[in-house]
Amino acid sequence: MANPTVRVGDVVPTGTFWYVPYTPETDDLAACGVPTKISTDAWKGKKVVLISVPGAFTPTCHANHLPPYIQKYDEFKAKGVDQIAVVTANDAFVMSGWGKALGFKDKSQLTETFPQILPLSDPTAAWTSQLGLSVDLSKANELGLGLRTSRFALILDDLKITYLGVEPARGVTVSGADAVLAAL
Amino acid sequence: MANPTVRVGDVVPTGTFWYVPYTPETDDLAACGVPTKISTDAWKGKKVVLISVPGAFTPTCHANHLPPYIQKYDEFKAKGVDQIAVVTANDAFVMSGWGKALGFKDKILPLSDPTAAWTSQLGLSVDLSKANELGLGLRTSRFALILDDLKITYLGVEPARGVTVSGADAVLAAL
Numbered sequence: 001m002a003n004p005t006v007r008v009g010d011v012v013p014t015g016t017f018w019y020v021p022y023t024p025e026t027d028d029l030a031a032c033g034v035p036t037k038i039s040t041d042a043w044k045g046k047k048v049v050l051i052s053v054p055g056a057f058t059p060t061c062h063a064n065h066l067p068p069y070i071q072k073y074d075e076f077k078a079k080g081v082d083q084i085a086v087v088t089a090n091d092a093f094v095m096s097g098w099g100k101a102l103g104f105k106d107k108s109q110l111t112e113t114f115p116q117i118l119p120l121s122d123p124t125a126a127w128t129s130q131l132g133l134s135v136d137l138s139k140a141n142e143l144g145l146g147l148r149t150s151r152f153a154l155i156l157d158d159l160k161i162t163y164l165g166v167e168p169a170r171g172v173t174v175s176g177a178d179a180v181l182a183a184l
Numbered sequence: 185m186a187n188p189t190v191r192v193g194d195v196v197p198t199g200t201f202w203y204v205p206y207t208p209e210t211d212d213l214a215a216c217g218v219p220t221k222i223s224t225d226a227w228k229g230k231k232v233v234l235i236s237v238p239g240a241f242t243p244t245c246h247a248n249h250l251p252p253y254i255q256k257y258d259e260f261k262a263k264g265v266d267q268i269a270v271v272t273a274n275d276a277f278v279m280s281g282w283g284k285a286l287g288f289k290d291k292i293l294p295l296s297d298p299t300a301a302w303t304s305q306l307g308l309s310v311d312l313s314k315a316n317e318l319g320l321g322l323r324t325s326r327f328a329l330i331l332d333d334l335k336i337t338y339l340g341v342e343p344a345r346g347v348t349v350s351g352a353d354a355v356l357a358a359l
Contacts, residue, residue: 018318032243035318057281059216091320094278097241101285123319143202143219144298145275 004152004166005132011160015040015127017087017120020096022104035092038120040127040159046082048156049180052128052149054137056090056098065151066102066117068177073116076177079184085118087128089148095119125149133166153180188327188341189307195335199224199302201271201295204280211284219276222295224302224334230266232331233355236303236324238312240274240282249326250286252352257291263359269293273300273309273323300324308341328355 006012020033053065069076069084076084088095099119125134128149137145153175155163163183165174173179190196204210204217237249253260253268260268268291272279276296283294300309303324312320328350330338338358340349348354 032241034243055275055277057216057277059277089319090274090278091239091318093239093241093243094274094282097282097285098278101281121319124321126319143275144273144296144301146299 003132004164005130006161006164008161008164012040012154012156013127013130015122015130017122017127018092019118019120020092022099032093033096035096035121038118043083043156043159045158046156047080047184048083048085049076049081049153049184050156051084051086051153051175052133053086053088053151054135054148055088055145056094057101065172065176069117070103072177072181075181076184079181081184083118084116085120087120087122087149089122089125089128089134089146091123092119092121095121122149151175155180155183187307188339189305190336190339192336192339196224196329196331197302197305199297199305201297201302202276203293203295204276206283206288206290211289216277217280219280219296222293227267227331227334229333230331231264231359232267232269233260233265233328233359234331235268235270235328235350236308237270237272237326238310238323239272239320240278241285249347249351250292254287254291256352256356259356260359263356265359267293269295271295271297271303271324273297273303273321297324326350330355330358 016037016039018035018037020035066086096119104117104119122128125147128134133150133152135148135150137148151167153165154161165179167175200221200223202219202221204219210217250270270292274296279294279296288294297303300322303309308325308327310323310325312323326342328340329336340354342350
């Protein structure tokens with residue numbers, strides 16, 4: 001289990017992720033976009049919900065963790081959330097494909113260009129490791145999963161952690177949509 | 185570009201891959217299966233087409249490389265191919281999801297070669313770590329090979345971007 005080195009009240013370290021921007025034209029699973037970078041600086045002054053799962057298309061997180069965030073998107077917006085993002089150590093192409101598969105559509109208004117859920121790639125779990133929230137799955141089996149991001153959700157307000165829910169075991173509890181909504 | 189250390193006529197080294205078996209029940213993108221291992225031993229006595237691409241959901245390979253193999257599946261079977269498989273260094277869960285997205289069904293086997301371990305033994309892995317900061321790491325290069333009882337009878341390694349010698353038409357012509 002991950003041992004976070006950050007706590008509520010801390011400002012998260014600066015980090016850079018990769019993602020493939022959503023466009024209606026490339027929303028098809030057979031289309032590919034171009035990865036681009038995004039810094040945590042983009043979240044200055046904003047309220048962000050960041051979810052982390054060990055991998056795209058993996059059990060638990062895949063079928064049960066993300067869909068409630070999509071279904072309750074409007075409830076998150078009503079509580080003042082500017083952005084919901086999900087991060088894994090998978091590459092940006094995989095995150096984009098996974099997002100399309102799960103239906104991370106673009107419900108943004110007017111000038112806001114971020115999609116409903118932003119699929120972020122933290123290669124080698126570099127940023128997540130700075131929070132003490134990466135997990136080494138290399139020895140678990142020979143699947144070759146390597147260093148991954150653990151399962152958690154956090155709420156950032158102007159880059160300061162106001163909620164940190166790290167799953168203590170398999171399953172979705174403190175990192176799930178309902179727990180995070182209750183904390184907003 | 186990859187520099188293969190194997191050639192036509194060689195028997196491929198033994199290797200083990202991970203994959204999530206296809207079942208109609210778990211073919212939905214929201215469902216997950218359980219990864220299991222498969223050895224190259226499973227291909228003894230069989231005719232296999234193995235395609236390799238740098239990554240699931242990446243450009244070129246994703247939109248253009250695999251679909252013709254699915255469309256022309258019957259032509260491959262008519263030429264005696266027992267199995268078409270595609271391998272990358274992505275994990276088995278990603279390969280399974282990608283296969284569902286592209287419609288592999290039970291026609292194309294999505295294999296995971298973690299850390300490109302087996303593909304490296306063929307001299308066909310490619311280090312994409314320095315290319316940019318995308319964090320792609322060590323990957324399998326783009327190629328296709330035909331195995332007959334584990335012996336390479338065709339090896340098409342792409343020399344540049346694009347799909348030529350590793351594409352469905354080139355492989356069909358070699359069968």
